[in-house]
Amino acid sequence: MGENMKKRFVQTLITVFVMSSLIVTPVLATPQEDAQSLETQKEELEGQAADINSQLVGLLVSYDALQKDMADQEQKITQAQSDLEEAQAKEQKQYEDMKLRIKYIYEQGDTSAFEALVTAKSYAELVSKTEYVQNVHSYDRKKLKEYVETKEKVEALKTELEAGQADMEVMAADLGRQQTNLENTLADMRSRIADFDSQLEDAKAQAAAQLDQLTEATQNVVASAQTGNGGGGKPSSSTNNSTQKPGNNTNNNVANNGNSGNQSNSQGGGSSNNSAPPATKPGNASLGQQIANRGCEYVGNPYEYGGTSLTNGIDCSAFVQAIHRQFGISTPRDSWGQLSGGKAVAYSDIMPGDVVAYSNHVAIYIGGGKIVHASNSKPYPAGGIKISSPWNYRTVLGVRRYW
Structure with missing residues (x-):
């Protein structure tokens, strides 16, 4: 074999050796690595299940709480309506009494109280009539104050009733949106989870x-x-x-x-x-x-x-x-x-x-x-x-x- 042939033969062997060393052979996973992979997959699935459960529970709690609040609100509205009607009846009665009282004072004349005092025949009678006049005016002031308080209560109850009804409207709209969202979520999950x-x-x-x-x-x-x-x-x-x-x-x-x-x-x-x-x-x-x-x-x-x-x-x-x-x-x-x-x-x-x-x-x-x-x-x-x-x-x- 000539010198050139030997060189070519050696080069060919080297090339074959290098090429064979570059071929990647598959690496088989060890049993320990397989176990770790399965554990990771298990944790991921458990995490997904926990997320689904968390989302479901959250939606249901919010939805059920809103339904409960609406039921409570209905009771509050009913009570507010009853309180308002009672206060309005009281206001009307006090108003009628006030009109009669004003009519009585007008018919008696503005000088009735003064005359009651100057016609007193003794100090004791003067004291008695003075106390009477004061009591009459105190009575009028008291009744007027009660009437004003009743009117204020009526206005407050009207506002409370109006606010309660408005809150109920907001809750009803929210409930509709929540119901749609809940139904869509349930349908989506039902299609994906066995x-x-x-x-x-x-x-x-x-x-x-x-x-x-x-x-x-x-x-x-x-x-x-x-x-x-x-x-x-x-x-x-x-x-x-x-x-x-x-x-x-x-x-x-x-x-x-x-x-x-x-x-x-x-x-x-x-x-x-x-x-x-x-x-x-x-x-x-x-x-x-x-x-x-x-x-x-x-x-x-x-x-x-x-x-x-x-x-x-x-x-x-x-x-x-x-x-x-x-x-x-x-x-x-x-x-x-x-x-x-x-x-x-x-x-x-x-x-x-x-x-x-x-x-x-x-x-x-x-x-x-x-x-x-x-x-x-x-x-x-x-x-x-x-x-x-x-x-x-x-x-x-x-x-x-x-x-």
């Missing part, structure tokens, strides 16, 4: 248990809401009167469980799990009070569903967002997101500036058992941005703190 009906029954049971806990927790703060105790603090002097309209300004929570439902943009619902969070340490209480006070500056301005203007019309979640934004604090846009964000606060630790979340509604707590919120589309004081009490007038789904 044993969905079984999971749905479990979710319904969990939702019922959570709603019972929420209802009990809400009822347990009645005394606190009425007295302003339980960490509620007191509002500033500018927030105490819920009926006076200022000038327009142009300027034990059951916590979140990872809500992910598709709610309407401005009135999202909320959800909660069944474990109360630890007592929340107070943040900057002064900032919280400033948030509460700032919200009260807009009392009397109008409500508008989907609106974002503090002066021309705004809805509940946009109101909460806009007030916080003035202090450089970011919150989600919809009430569903606002229930999920921030820090969970126990009912007993609620402070001015905290966000109170109901089903498809949110408000800012101002202390003294009161909230300020964009309520409904009726003119103030029945609707619009107003102060309401007690803060647990509906089922509270959670309290969140963003400051």
Whole structure:
């Protein structure tokens, strides 16, 4: 073999060796790696199942809470109507009595009281007649005061009834949106999950248990809401009167469980799990009070569903967002997101500036058992941005703190 042939032969062997070394052979996974992969897949499936369950329970709690609040609202409207009719009847009776009294005084003449005094024949008789005249005038003043108070009560009951009916209209609209969202979500999940009906029954049971806990927790703060105790603090002097309209300004929570439902943009619902969070340490209480006070500056301005203007019309979640934004604090846009964000606060630790979340509604707590919120589309004081009490007038789904 010639020298050149040897060289070519050696080069060919080297080339074959190099090429064969570059061929990638499949690497078989070890049993340990297979087990880890299966465990990862199992965890992912369990996480997906937990997310689905969380979403279902959240939707059901919000929907059921709204139905309960509507039933309670119907009872309040019925009672307000009865109280109004009773007060109106009393007002009419007092009015008729006042007319008779005025007629009697007119017929007696303006000098009757003076004549009664100057015709007294003795000091004792003078004292007696003086006391009589004073009693007559005291009686008239008392009756007039009672009549004025009754008229004021009638007006307050009219406003209460109008507000209650307006709130009911808002709840009914919210319920319709929630029902559509719930039905669409259930249909989607049923098409993707084999044993969905079984999971749905479990979710319904969990939702019922959570709603019972929420209802009990809400009822347990009645005394606190009425007295302003339980960490509620007191509002500033500018927030105490819920009926006076200022000038327009142009300027034990059951916590979140990872809500992910598709709610309407401005009135999202909320959800909660069944474990109360630890007592929340107070943040900057002064900032919280400033948030509460700032919200009260807009009392009397109008409500508008989907609106974002503090002066021309705004809805509940946009109101909460806009007030916080003035202090450089970011919150989600919809009430569903606002229930999920921030820090969970126990009912007993609620402070001015905290966000109170109901089903498809949110408000800012101002202390003294009161909230300020964009309520409904009726003119103030029945609707619009107003102060309401007690803060647990509906089922509270959670309290969140963003400051």
